[in-house]
Amino acid sequence: xxxxxxxxxxxxxxxxxxxxxxxxxxxxxxxxxxxxxxxxxxxxxxxxxxxxxxxxxxxxxxxxxxxxxxxxxxxxxxxxxxxxxxxxxxxxxxxxxxxxxxxxxxxxxxxxxxxxxxxxxxxxxxxxxxxxxxxxxxxxxxx
Amino acid sequence: xxxxxxxxxxxxxxxxxxxxxxxxxxxxxxxxxxxxxxxxxxxxxxxxxxxxxxxxxxxxxxxxxxxxxxxxxxxxxxxxxxxxxxxxxxxxxxxxxxxxxxxxxxxxxxxxxxxxxxxxxxxxxxxxxxxxxxxxxxxxxxxxxxxxxxxxxxxxxxxxxxxxxxxxxxxxxxxxxxxxxxxxxxxxxxxxxxxxxxxxxxxxxxxxxxxxxxxxxxxxxxxxxxxxxxxxxxxxxxxxxxxxxxxxxxxxxxxxxxxxxxxxxxxxxxxxxxxxxxxxxxxxxxxxxxxxxxxxxxxxxxxxxxxxxxxxxxxxxxxxxxxxxxxxxxxxxxxxxxxxxxxxxxxxxxxxxxxxxxxxxxxxxxxxxxxxxxxxxxxxxxxxxxxxxxxxxxxxxxxxxxxxxxxxxxxx
Numbered sequence: 001x002x003x004x005x006x007x008x009x010x011x012x013x014x015x016x017x018x019x020x021x022x023x024x025x026x027x028x029x030x031x032x033x034x035x036x037x038x039x040x041x042x043x044x045x046x047x048x049x050x051x052x053x054x055x056x057x058x059x060x061x062x063x064x065x066x067x068x069x070x071x072x073x074x075x076x077x078x079x080x081x082x083x084x085x086x087x088x089x090x091x092x093x094x095x096x097x098x099x100x101x102x103x104x105x106x107x108x109x110x111x112x113x114x115x116x117x118x119x120x121x122x123x124x125x126x127x128x129x130x131x132x133x134x135x136x137x138x139x140x141x142x143x
Numbered sequence: 144x145x146x147x148x149x150x151x152x153x154x155x156x157x158x159x160x161x162x163x164x165x166x167x168x169x170x171x172x173x174x175x176x177x178x179x180x181x182x183x184x185x186x187x188x189x190x191x192x193x194x195x196x197x198x199x200x201x202x203x204x205x206x207x208x209x210x211x212x213x214x215x216x217x218x219x220x221x222x223x224x225x226x227x228x229x230x231x232x233x234x235x236x237x238x239x240x241x242x243x244x245x246x247x248x249x250x251x252x253x254x255x256x257x258x259x260x261x262x263x264x265x266x267x268x269x270x271x272x273x274x275x276x277x278x279x280x281x282x283x284x285x286x287x288x289x290x291x292x293x294x295x296x297x298x299x300x301x302x303x304x305x306x307x308x309x310x311x312x313x314x315x316x317x318x319x320x321x322x323x324x325x326x327x328x329x330x331x332x333x334x335x336x337x338x339x340x341x342x343x344x345x346x347x348x349x350x351x352x353x354x355x356x357x358x359x360x361x362x363x364x365x366x367x368x369x370x371x372x373x374x375x376x377x378x379x380x381x382x383x384x385x386x387x388x389x390x391x392x393x394x395x396x397x398x399x400x401x402x403x404x405x406x407x408x409x410x411x412x413x414x415x416x417x418x419x420x421x422x423x424x425x426x427x428x429x430x431x432x433x434x435x436x437x438x439x440x441x442x443x444x445x446x447x448x449x450x451x452x453x454x455x456x457x458x459x460x461x462x463x464x465x466x467x468x469x470x471x472x473x474x475x476x477x478x479x480x481x482x483x484x485x486x487x488x489x490x491x492x493x494x495x496x497x498x499x500x501x502x503x504x505x506x507x508x509x510x511x512x513x514x515x516x517x518x519x520x521x522x523x524x525x526x527x528x529x530x531x532x533x534x535x536x537x538x539x540x541x542x543x544x545x546x547x548x549x550x551x552x553x554x555x
Contacts, residue, residue, distance in 0.1 A: 069435035102511025143553040
């Protein structure tokens, strides 16, 4: 199954993936309109210091503990993608408590959670973090 | 080979996990579910969200309507299992039927504990808060003028308080303990959450208890009197172990199970809130009555019942709970050396013992808490990670490049 992977050796720590992610999930068609002056809430996050950096997003685990822990049945895995049903999610944050990657994040409204769905839930068509990575550090591939 | 007959007593999270576990191995053996409740499996932790309108009965259903049929499950809902005959390998129901089994799962959950309280029988509108029927009955009794008295400031009592806040006039919570949520919070964290809940107009009377009930008022030990129209008793729960004990299963605090969810009687398994298992954060045997454990124990039982091999060996207590927008995430046990960080609206406590993270409390700032939880569950030696980085925030940067490559890069 194809997943998003990050090569630490190539990641510049530029945070562009976060902006591309936020734009892809904004529902807007104009990047300036989507992001200018806005606080962004991406589903991928860059970690690191001056020497090493890397981006972290959902691993779409083979046996996802978030799916099994969700009290609302709001998380499911279909076609290799771990998805959130925002309508069922009650924002209890059990998934945040159990995700070993720290890849499930609270939504800005405090209700529900947000996470990478490999851009299958927006109009991007392919993972926007991958497409926009200036150094080819983020890839979408089978391993 | 003869098909195995599976029987599951109980129809909540552990039962659903068990059905899916069985079917991951055995597509054919008939499964019978026996449940006292007349509903298809629903999520019990959602009952407070039902009362405040954040979910619906429909959305509370754990699985689609055709789940039982698709999985070849004969669901006997609204029936009670009264006895297990381990010799004849049969479950006896209250209607007199006898259901034979080759493999049995006991997933009977827990029941409210109502301590003897003088005069309780005089109270007409009194409720527990565990089941869908409890929630419906409580919801039907509430009016915007209701004065609600909740006995118990634990997880159940306080989620109930939050769920009914906008549907009642006043809410008073009484607890014998001197702080709220004592099972998951230390005094400092507890005080912080209490202030937040109080700011929403809920009144606490702590270190106090009801000496005597009248029809519409409670006389407390302290001498105070609290008038009420609706009473919720949420003092605690007790595991339903009678069926298992009657079948000869070893029972401690709960039904004793091992990592395979097996009881001491061959062919009989147990899962969920009725069980005790090993808490890897403390090494002690405990009842870990939380939904994720029920799900994982149930699935583990199902796989093993069907002849597969599955082990669930890293259960820990953990809770994600929020009140009026303030989120509280906790895990593990708190016996050890503590690191504490505070900021306005934020409380973070990490507890370390023997080179391991064994517990944490995060209030207000909860991002990426699962990184901490996984350190507890995997018993990661702290000298193999950069704990100085982790103290301030959970991050994968704290792991070695090699571990990170394994975790994030799919490297073996």
